[in-house]
Amino acid sequence: MTTSQTSARFGTAATNSSAARPLRLFLGLDAAVTAGNGLIYLIAAGPVGDLLDMNAGLLRGIGVFLTVYGVLVGVLAAQQVPSAAATKIVIEANLLWAVASVATALFGWFDPNTIGTVWILMQAAVVGGFAGLQISGLRKLTN
Numbered sequence: 001m002t003t004s005q006t007s008a009r010f011g012t013a014a015t016n017s018s019a020a021r022p023l024r025l026f027l028g029l030d031a032a033v034t035a036g037n038g039l040i041y042l043i044a045a046g047p048v049g050d051l052l053d054m055n056a057g058l059l060r061g062i063g064v065f066l067t068v069y070g071v072l073v074g075v076l077a078a079q080q081v082p083s084a085a086a087t088k089i090v091i092e093a094n095l096l097w098a099v100a101s102v103a104t105a106l107f108g109w110f111d112p113n114t115i116g117t118v119w120i121l122m123q124a125a126v127v128g129g130f131a132g133l134q135i136s137g138l139r140k141l142t143n
Contacts (some may be wrong), residue, residue, distance in 0.1 A: 016141070020081045023137030027077035027090065030130040035070025037123075038063045052116030069093070084142060091134050098128035 041048060041063030049056035073090055076082050101124035104110065105117045112120060 016081050019141045020137075023082055023087065023134065023141050024077050024079075026130060026133040026137045027073055027082060027087070030090070030094070030134070031070045031074035031077050033070075033126065033130075034066050034073060038066025038068075038070055042067060052119055053113035054110055054116055058110060081141070084138060087134060087138050091131050091138070094127045094131035094134070098124045098131065101127070 041059045045056040045059040045063065048054075049059050052059075076086050076090065101120050105112075105120045105124070108117075110116075
């Protein structure tokens, strides 16, 4: 391999790595917020359920899901260059969560109080925001 071939090869890797930084940041923030929220639901399901007027058992189940999901997104964020396919799955899951959360609030599923409804809509906005940022980061990486 010539010097120019070696430079080109490693230059591409360095470029991909630097292009991946925003995506890794957005995935990492998503992972931290999601896993943190999940742990709160697991540890404090009773008080949180009382505050939101939601079933503590339901919150524990959501907490398990969010904690595992957050850890998996964190593993993806830790990659030097996250997989585009795995990132697309995260984006789609986030968009689905945001839409389902809005539907939950609009249709009054799980019968939360006003604080619970506002909380659900705030989560939808945050998760939808993460999806938008991740789409942006993925585009920068793949273009």
